[in-house]
Amino acid sequence: MTAAKRQFHADVFITLKRLVNDPEGIEIRNGLHNLGYDDVSEVRAGKYMQLQVEAANEDEALASVNEMCERLLCNTVIEEFRVSILEPQAT
């Protein structure tokens, strides 16, 4: 109500922790090899989410999305995440 809020676009990248086995990545790599792409030595499969979020400023947007990741978007037992906030959009 008080401070004017702006729209931010947040990109969230979720990947499996390094030590966790990634069958999906292995499957994709095998699929690529079958198609002849032998130059691919590794594939890791993850998730990508695009959020539209309102916040007073970029720091606030980042803090808020980080919290969403910790609480819901990411399973921190096996996954890790990275958030990047893109240019604010006109509201």
Next chain:
Amino acid sequence: MTAAKRQFHADVFITLKRLVNDPEGIEIRNGLHNLGYDDVSEVRAGKYMQLQVEAANEDEALASVNEMCERLLCNTVIEEFRVSILEPQAT
């Protein structure tokens, strides 16, 4: 065999096309709202892949990963993709 190849790291981002229904994104948004994150107006769910690929140079790496997306990684009927090639790594 001939030209020296280097290792590139490629990031692949796959998202549903704009007009395609994204039930997962909708349910994640609802989940965030239930947690009180009312400032999130939209979530689009996608995929993120990290590839290690050998190529002579960045352009070749990009072309090759683009082709993999067209052929296997991305279901171009409903999805679109973006590839970004990161700094070459020491082989």
Next chain:
Amino acid sequence: MKFGVVTFPGSNGDHDALSAVEYGLGEEVAPVWHKSTSVDGFDALLVPGGFSYGDYLRGGAIARFSPIMGAVAEFAAAGKPVLGICNGFQILTEAGLLPGTLMKNPSLSFVCDWVDVRVDSDRTPFTRGIDIGTVLRLPIAHGQGSYYIDTDGLDELKRNEQIIFTYTDRAGVETPESNPNGSVANIAGVSNGPGNVVGLMPHPERAFDAVLGGDDGLRLLGAVLGAATKEAITA
């Protein structure tokens, strides 16, 4: 004894759990809607299988924040019996009530089958009175059932006797072939430290009548009755 079946939007094993208790065990049972905030009056809770919230994001990820989960956590903390089945197992791990997590099957596809499961501990209310080493035949039906825990966690599970069910062959020997989903150490089910909260991927509630191919599931669901009586006596 009164069972509660905690039902979320997208749960689909709730009907089976209700039937198994009502017709299989002949005990009192009622659904508990996820928007409720109380589990008063129940002696044991079943968190059934299904696709709560469509399994979007990850199985159990959204359901664990449902209003009812606070009451479930209190119920568990009070040492009362809670059994999470399949998606219910996922929900309990997401909620931190059980250790480890469940990942996509390495085959990347759903698997529906009957498997042999060995009972490894009788210290939980759902296995009390069942001889350790007993092999039960139970259905599985899941796409995200690969139990994962890091090595330290696994050691701790072993130390505390928290591995409750293991996929084995008919003879009770764990083999790679008898592991249907790549679970660490063939683990089919675990408990929390005290043992009153148990989660497993196989479906005891679908095995309550010989005409369906087996009724071994009733032994697990029924064990809690004996457990309750025992506690009442010792209390």
Next chain:
Amino acid sequence: MTITEQALREVALSRPEYDQIVELLGREPTPVELGMFGAMWSEHCGYKHSRPLLSKFPTESPRVLQGPGENAGVVDIGDGLGAAFKIESHNHPSAIEPYQGAATGVGGIVRDVFTMGARPVALLDSLHFGPQSSPRNRYLLSGVVGGIGGYGNCLGIPTVAGDIFFADSYSANPLVNAMCVGVVRHEMIMRARASGPGNLVVVVGADTGRDGIHGATFASVDNPEDSHRGVVQVGNPFLEKLLLEACLELLETDYVVAMQDLGAAGLTSSIVECASSGGVGIEIDIAKVSRREAAMNAYEVMLSESQERMLVIIREDGLDAVREIFDRWDLHSDVVGTVTDDGMVRILEDGEIVANVPATYYTDECPTYVRPSIENPDTIELRAFDPDVLQDLAHDELESALLELLRSHNVCSRERVTRTYDHTILSNTVVPPIAGDAAVIRIKGTGRGLAMKTDCNPRYVFLNPRKGGMHAVAEAARNVACTGATPVAMTNCLNFGNPEKPDVYFQLEQAVSGMADAARSLSTPIVSGNVSLYNETNGVPVLPTPVVGMIGVLEDVGRSCGMAASAGDELLLLGTQVATLGASEYLAVRHTTIAGDPPDIDPDFEGRLQELVIGLIEQGIVTGTHDTSEGGLLVSISEMLIAGGTGATIDLQALLEVNGGRLDRAAFGEAASRVVVSAPVGMADEIVAKARAADVPVVRLGQVEGPTLNVLGVSQMQVSELAGAWRGGLDD
């Protein structure tokens, strides 16, 4: 007339059809009306080519509670319960996006069933693909199977039966037919007939987006360049599950007048059909329909095929109660209009009329066509082929031929597919996939069971459409009978090519007439169905594929029968002894020939055989039953032995004699109306006596024993090897 050919093409109407519309209305249609006519008069909704043929189907019996004309048919299954069921195709969407195409196909057929007030209890899928040697066809199969499992598993409805067939003609045009069976108390059967002017029209479920607005009917009202035609529909099984539960809960109240899902042609067809069949009008304002996207025009809203939406017509005084139920399930609903008494379907956009046409113009006035019908001379020639001119199989080739057949994609085990379907959810599954000729589920609260199966041998239909149509019905019924259930009714999906071609129309007409005759003799009326035409690739039609979905009732579910042979038993063949290689799998696999006349079939004899088998199961005289279909007798026997984990010693002498001394015909020839049974020792004499009394021929084949299949005097084969070939077939 100002309308251009281009505009007509976009709504898939012909010039005479357009003229007819103008004459009906006494004016030119508005753009929205034109689009609605295009959709309602399309083959899909209007059944222009098939309606006259479908009238041949028998649709009545004392069991039929609801025949064709509603979202699903319903038959009485005792104890005051009915089985509601229907099959539907999602061929074209699956060809474009196999996972979502198949998933939304399941979603659609499930809505058809719970719309009737029935709780869905089982799913079946009938799939037809091109050869798996092609990566594209493998991709299509795995995508479709993934989509069916993905949607059905999430809904918690077991997928218990189906069929899969491979042939070249399905390469670019796979057939994906899904069937759903539900159970409903008689007094709860709901219908899609609006009534009571003043009642409210509610749309509930997903927001409306631009998905699935079909190219053929997309009239770009505003801006032809900016057409969003063909946005692929993505299903949300979670939302469907909420809809299912909420709608069933809603039907327990007194407030619901009618219910209709939004399927093909979206709001248009659901509103038009509800109004037309109820003999009332409906007025809606589409501004009240929640959208997923901004700036959708009236046309798009009326024709969107966004999934997981329902239309519910309720009494005005029930609105609060209805809202409460939807809220409880977190479902969004909009009151979009009211029932009127003037018979008009009136569409407003922000209060302004954009379409206003009597409902019956869209439905009853839809033209029908009877096309010229001529059999393709090539087919006549192929049918005339006599397979007996081929060299017979040598004794030492029997094993390799059997292995080849067991491995063949049309014969081998479907377990790789069925493992990915949840078939134990709901705790009703008594005979799961693979274990028997049909699936059996128990009907909770009763001692009864329901058996079900889809079937069709498209090769038979191709080579002899009339006979093939009869076979499809007979085989589906026989499969049901082999579990011990009495077949009671069927649904069907007619998958054919372009009916405007005389030879395709001939196939359609003949197949339908064969199906009708067989259904009549077997007393299995047709209570629902679906037609999918124009299944062609580069002008080549798919094999004519009239899929039959049969259901049967088992009085005592504890007495159901699977196909496993038990060691110590005796094997007997009941029914037809003379087999033919015409149109057989053997001919296709060993001689790469698709030719010859398919086996003869006498539906009356088929009925006697089925009655006999049902009786034997009921009396507990047999422990395993399996009919013989693709691959013939030795394939059936092998499958029974694999299921039982045992071997057998078989004497084929009697069969060789009646089959012109030919080993290939005796072992792998195909025939209608034959069932192999496994019977405990001591029962064989009784079976022979009962068969004689029923006027059904019987042959004692031999003993179930040991680890090998020993065909006396011909070949001895390890069952474990046969099992390996059969189980691994789909992996190659």
